[in-house]
Amino acid sequence: MRDFVLLMIGAALVNNVILARFLGLCSFMGVTTRIDTAAGMGLATTFVITVSSMADWAVQHYLLDAYNLGYLRTVTFILVIASAVQFTEMTIKKVSPELFQMLGIYLPLITTNCAVLGVALLLVEGHMSFIASTLFAFASSVGYSLVMVIFAGLRERLVLAQVPRLFAGPPIAFIVAGLLAMAFMGFSGIATS
Amino acid sequence: MSRDMHSVEGIARVVGVDGATAWLEPEQTGGCGSCASANSCGAGTSQGGIGTVANRIAARRFTLDNISDLHVGERVVVGVAERALVSAAxxxxxxxxATALTAGGIADSYRGGDFATMAAMAGGLxxxxLLARLVARRLSMRGELAPRFLRRAPVNPPPKSPCGDLPPGGQKHLGRPGVFPGETCGGSTT
Structure with a gap:
């Protein structure tokens, strides 16, 4: 149990997908203009990363490893992720058309989010059990969502701030992102993954 | 989208009126398809076909009670409660x-095998x-998920970049507070 908790803390805070591994940076800059959209995107990404990592683990162990097809890993994982997104979209549409109308716009954006593929490839490197890899993927995506919401909150405040003309726009956003990354460095040493 | 006191707003276009019901299509204001290369990668809103943004927007058409005498082609501002987006997500x-992880955790602690955990997680999912379906139905019955008509939007809006107004020369203002020049206002994900 303690190992799982440390694994999750490490994945979410110490080795954060965005701030330590630099994955999913486009959505980090692009979908963080408002807190509610960042939270919606974060939850959708959390769901897709966790579900696709479960499928990726099964494909890796029962197909790629079993038949010595490791060289097809990246292509196979991309296919699995695209299928997971499509499955999610179809399921949400079936479960509740109202929810699909409200949230459906985020799903196609996740297909090309490199954080999803990055987490899947990290799982393979980790040689973890199914439950450990699922918890690692879940914690990684929770860390992603956490940073998205924090950064969206900072950007909502930045809009109201008097930023010097030279720094306005992406420069101040990148400076804030850098400061946020430095703040997350404070978690280093708590746990490793 | 802009923030009102208690609602998240978006612009939709009336694409059909059927008696007391109006059909609306949300306008794509951010996300994939809003960058300068949208038409070359197939994400442009003007293109049809499977998987394109135009196709996805068409799939997200919704209805409103036409109490404001809406006509086809009109642009209107619709809104949902601010917390509705997060509660829907x-x-x-x-x-x-939550149910999948709980089921997986319980199965792992009792059986310990990967296959049993995987089956439990699938069952939990x-x-x-199914639970989400019930909750969504309750939210829908309360009207929390339905967009509301707020006001009419300008019929012919001035040309806009994804992040704000374009100046006369077509160049974005560098250094405009609150707008990030060069960004797409969201959605491109790598």
Whole structure:
């Protein structure tokens, strides 16, 4: 149990997908203009990363490893992720058309989010059990969502701030992102993954 | 979208009127398809076909009670409660994930095998989706998920970049507070 908790803390805070591994940076800059959209995107990404990592683990162990097809890993994982997104979209549409109308716009954006593929490839490197890899993927995506919401909150405040003309726009956003990354460095040493 | 006191607003276009019901299509204001290369990568809103943004927007058409005498082609501002987006996301994604992880955790602690854990998680996921369906139905009955008509939007808006107004020369203002020049206002994900 303690190992799982440390694994999750490490994945979410110490080795954060965005701030330590630099994955999913486009959505980090692009979908963080408002807190509610960042939270919606974060939850959708959390769901897709966790579900696709479960499928990726099964494909890796029962197909790629079993038949010595490791060289097809990246292509196979991309296919699995695209299928997971499509499955999610179809399921949400079936479960509740109202929810699909409200949230459906985020799903196609996740297909090309490199954080999803990055987490899947990290799982393979980790040689973890199914439950450990699922918890690692879940914690990684929770860390992603956490940073998205924090950064969206900072950007909502930045809009109201008097930023010097030279720094306005992406420069101040990148400076804030850098400061946020430095703040997350404070978690280093708590746990490793 | 802009923030009102208690609602998230978006612009939609009336694409059909059927008696007391109006059909609306949300306008794509951000996300993939809003960059300068949208038409070359197939994400442009002007293109049709499977998987394109135009196709996805068409799939997200919704209805409103036409109490404001809306006509086809009109642009209107619609809104949902500010917390509705987050509660909808929690219902659709959070609930199934929670049940799947709980089922997987219980199975792992009792049986310990990967296959049993995987089967339990799949079962938990399906249970969570069924629960999400019930919760979504309750939210829908309360009217929390339905967009409301707020006001009419300008019919012919001035040409806009994804992040704000374009100046006369077509160049974005560098250094405009609150707008990030060169960004797409969201959606491009790598």
């Amino acid at each position: 929690l219902t659709a994604y959070g609930l199934p994930l 399906i249970t969570g989706l």
